[in-house]
Amino acid sequence: MPSPADIPRDSNSASRANGAELVRFDKVTKRFGDVTVLDQLDFSVDTGKHVTLIGPSGSGKTTILRLLMTLLTPDEGTIKVDGDYLNHEERNGTLAKAGEKHVREVRKKIGMVFQQFNLFPNMKVLRNVTEAPVHVLGMSKDEADQRARELIELVGLSEQLDKYPSQLSGGQQQRVAIARALAMRPQVLLLDEVTSALDPELVAGVLDVLRDIAHTTDITMLVVTHEMSFARDISDAVLMFDKGKIVESGPPDKMFSEPEHERTREFLSTVL
Numbered sequence: 452m453p454s455p456a457d458i459p460r461d462s463n464s465a466s467r468a469n470g471a472e473l474v475r476f477d478k479v480t481k482r483f484g485d486v487t488v489l490d491q492l493d494f495s496v497d498t499g500k501h502v503t504l505i506g507p508s509g510s511g512k513t514t515i516l517r518l519l520m521t522l523l524t525p526d527e528g529t530i531k532v533d534g535d536y537l538n539h540e541e542r543n544g545t546l547a548k549a550g551e552k553h554v555r556e557v558r559k560k561i562g563m564v565f566q567q568f569n570l571f572p573n574m575k576v577l578r579n580v581t582e583a584p585v586h587v588l589g590m591s592k593d594e595a596d597q598r599a600r601e602l603i604e605l606v607g608l609s610e611q612l613d614k615y616p617s618q619l620s621g622g623q624q625q626r627v628a629i630a631r632a633l634a635m636r637p638q639v640l641l642l643d644e645v646t647s648a649l650d651p652e653l654v655a656g657v658l659d660v661l662r663d664i665a666h667t668t669d670i671t672m673l674v675v676t677h678e679m680s681f682a683r684d685i686s687d688a689v690l691m692f693d694k695g696k697i698v699e700s701g702p703p704d705k706m707f708s709e710p711e712h713e714r715t716r717e718f719l720s721t722v723l
């Protein structure tokens with residue numbers, strides 16, 4: 452197991468004080484047609500913190516992560532990542548729609564693991580993890596290779612370097628996807644129900660890997676999960692969503708043991 456110092460983090464992370472705001476949504480509204488999915492949403496995530504989004508199906512959790520991945524753009528409001536606007540650029544003191552280059556640069560700070568692992572089927576495990584660092588970040592093949600091996604060890608798959616995704620279990624594939632996301636040295640890792648497509652007996656292994664990453668690295672996490680005991684273990688804060696708004700937020704002990712809002716109690720009774 453690599454020591455925390457070996458775990459990827461942004462090369463200039465030393466210059467970012469722990470606790471500084473890394474992600475900020477400011478009055479973000481997202482509509483699909485005439486349905487408002489996120490409604491004037493404000494929230495922030497500080498560097499190094501782990502924030503979990505909970506709430507009923509359709510409440511907007513995935514939409515938040517897709518906005519951060521720039522797979523969607525907000526209709527109103529702004530998103531900042533590490534002090535930079537994600538979809539906007541400041542020009543002559545006003546905010547304008549960001550150019551593609553700006554979006555690409557800011558997006559590099561974000562890594563995501565999806566419910567469906569989406570590995571490159573024609574590449575072995577090692578190359579799945581080295582491909583983007585070499586081709587997107589311009590990392591040398593040797594450096595990418597070394598880092599990939601460390602990460603693959605971190606997720607417990609050192610024995611599987613030479614396999615293709617189709618030769619792995621779902622849980623193993625998801626652990627490769629986690630290593631692949633970390634290989635890009637994101638400042639914030641987005642996890643969207645990463646165990647919900649897995650056979651039940653494979654869930655614990657993936658959650659163990661994520662617990663380990665949460666507890667031994669300084670990476671910031673924004674997590675959507677229905678695994679409430681996992682959420683309780685790793686979260687600094689839990690945000691309860693309903694209809695595109697935060698109905699309640701707080702530390703996990705409070706949110707899971709003594710939620711204030713009826714909507715939160717009702718939701719938790721369906722998942723706990």
Ligand SMILES: Nc1ncnc2c1ncn2[C@@H]1O[C@H](COP(=O)(O)OP(=O)(O)OP(=O)(O)O)[C@@H](O)[C@H]1O
Binds near residue numbers: 510514
């Ligand atoms: N591309 C899209 N086009 C139209 N409507 C969409 C689109 N993506 C999401 N929606 C709608 O937006 C709402 C929020 O969806 P979202 O996927 O963010 O919910 P969620 O909280 O992640 O739900 P779940 O727990 O089921 O994953 C839903 O009503 C959904 O149908």
Ligand SMILES: [Mg+2]
Binds near residue numbers: 512513514
């Ligand atoms: Mg979702």
